[in-house]
Amino acid sequence: MNTGQNHCVDTLRFCLYDRPLHPELFDIRESRNVDRGVYEAQVWATGRTHAIGFFRTDCSLVEVIAGEDVELPARGLILELPFRGEKDHERKKAGDISYMMNFQVEIMSKQVYSGTHEELTRMAAKRGLFVLHAERPNGPLTPFTFIDYEARPNEFHVMAFHSFPDELTILKTQSIFELG
Numbered sequence: 001m002n003t004g005q006n007h008c009v010d011t012l013r014f015c016l017y018d019r020p021l022h023p024e025l026f027d028i029r030e031s032r033n034v035d036r037g038v039y040e041a042q043v044w045a046t047g048r049t050h051a052i053g054f055f056r057t058d059c060s061l062v063e064v065i066a067g068e069d070v071e072l073p074a075r076g077l078i079l080e081l082p083f084r085g086e087k088d089h090e091r092k093k094a095g096d097i098s099y100m101m102n103f104q105v106e107i108m109s110k111q112v113y114s115g116t117h118e119e120l121t122r123m124a125a126k127r128g129l130f131v132l133h134a135e136r137p138n139g140p141l142t143p144f145t146f147i148d149y150e151a152r153p154n155e156f157h158v159m160a161f162h163s164f165p166d167e168l169t170i171l172k173t174q175s176i177f178e179l180g
Helices: 110-124
Strands: 012-017 028-035 040-046 049-056 059-067 077-082 086-094 097-107 129-132 144-151 155-164 169-179
Touching: 012 086, 012 097, 028 129, 028 144, 040 129, 040 144, 049 097, 049 144, 049 155, 049 169, 059 097, 059 155, 059 169, 077 086, 110 144, 110 155, 110 169
Parallel strands: none
Antiparallel strands: 012 059, 012 077, 028 040, 040 049, 049 059, 086 097, 097 169, 129 144, 144 155, 155 169
16 A cells, blocks of 8 residues: 655546445555445545545446555546546446536635635634644644535535645545436
8 A cells, every 4th residue: 555645736646436446555544434324435534635536336436646656446437537636537327326516726915815724723623523744744844635525415515625734735525426
């Protein structure tokens, strides 16, 4: 396993798989499992990145943010994108699952970044999954991963925020997994 701890945004990639991925591929810092009966979801904070799995019977979709140094399998890879600017992707009915995502790389001024960092940290204290990456402190602005999710009866919504204080950047992803 390559832990890929010191990512910068330019080295990250967004991947989508149509199969489950083994947890040994990742440095899982925190995780949550959700079972809604008709579907299951896994939320993994993996260092300064994440993996989100959505499963129903024989259908799977797994969203991964990983550094270029993390070895991911080629089998089952259906989308790979670098993190640049803003991107959208939609996948209608992959088996029994529809999927939509949007990601944004937001580079900010120091003042705006500080306010956004503080606001997201406050929000994370109330909900979701929050991991501080104290191995890379930047004064009061320690890098973090905040994954907020909502399990609805036939949908799983995820908003993830990854902070990069050295770059004054927030990486934001929004994803919806929906049963057909």
